[in-house]
Amino acid sequence: MTRQQPSALTRSAFIAAAALALGAAGTVTAPGATAATQPGTPKLELIAATPAVTLDRWEGEPGVSLDLGTYVTVDGGPLEFRVTRKSYHDPVVASQIIHSGGRTVTKTLPKDLVKDFSGLPGFLQISVTDQSGRKVAATTQTFCPNTRAGRIRPDAPGTSKYPGGCSDNPFTLGGVWGVEKGWAAATTPGFDSGSTVDLQPGVYSAKVSVAKKYRDLFGMSAKSQTIKVTVRQGSDGGKGLASGRRPAGDAPKSPRPASKRPTGSAGVPAGVPKPDLRALPAYGIAITDGEDGDVPGKDYLAFSATVWNGGPSPLVVDGFRSPGKDKMDAYQYFYDSKGRQVGYTPTGTMEWDPREGHQHWHFSDFASYRLLGADKKEIVRSGKEAFCLANTDAIDYTVKNANWHPYNTDLATACGEETSVSVREVLDVGNGDTYSQYRPGQSFDVTNLPNGTYYIQVIANPDNRLKEQSTTNNITYRKVVLGGTAGARTVTVPKYGRVDAP
16 A cells, blocks of 8 residues: 655543643734743754764765764754644644743744744755865755654753654645754754755765844844765665655554454443544655556546544544454444543454555555546545544644644554554544555556546545544545546646645
């Protein structure tokens, strides 16, 4: 199964993340405050972990990823941000949260400084010179405060309460960024940063500094760091390296499934918190000629789609297998506000998918995808309707009970083995599960469709088998316009509010 890879976000109890809820008594909003004037304001410094690094340029790659081992250290108080937008028609607003003498001071960052949820854009400035002193490259990098953070002092907090990465899902609604006091965060996500600089094998010098607008904003010094960079030629294209949107971080052990099937009468107690599954508009939309198993010469409309949990409770589904059976019986569990299991209900089945790229247990009827005509009547339906649930994307970490540290952030941690007798699949509050519809039977065959307007419909919980807080937000539509001719089809994807993500 191909997923849109994440951008790892303890489950101490499923609802316990409320302790990290936004705001506090005594909150003060200070839109124009200068960071240095607030008690408890973090003191930031750019440091280099090493004076020299070696970077591999892999065969077939356009350059090297400039992971230079620089970090931002934090002292005086934690560095913390809330990043939100009211809707997809509203701008992204970022605020710094300063904890000062029992109060919480909220300082709104300058308008349009932050445009998405991936971090502080243009934070780092890098200039690269060769051995003759000639400048050969210059670039900027976005800083995600959640990236590869670690302690720099033994008296610093032993663990970080902040998430393990920033979201690059274009339909994210709320993010939390932060670095604990006495910790440092890497200024780049590492080898899988997604951006490269064209440097040939050789020896270089890289000057790294923080952009002036951020130095002024956070009261940082102008001190830069200089790193010797040796670029060497690799040969395997980096294929042996792991990939993923979210680093593994300090993820806890996997939450275990129940040891046996639930007993007693099934039921959902009145007033018990439930998950709220919400569909996001499709994105990553493109015309392809199909993947292995599709019909050669046809045109397919491929896309990515996310269903997320707006809470206030996690979606927890356990599957139990009877000896010799090919399917598991699935049950949804319910928890009270203290995280205690208080009910369950049967909710369909799980089945093992042996196909290449899948090879895990799928829960049936989690979502459905359809291509509709301009009149929003169904034309084509995707064959994908069974899923292994995983927290691949942080969609809104500002909602009540959002879990900033979900465990199962990829297929390898959540979906079981062929010989499993039970499986637990969880979609935590604030997190989404993204699938890319590129595999055979999942994308839409548009070879013979006339040019014109269509809609990609994403439906969460299509058969209402799962119990939710609300089903009014289970369906979304993304407009697309098909053009071209058979064998050379085109697709145009209009903006969705302010989101320009085809």
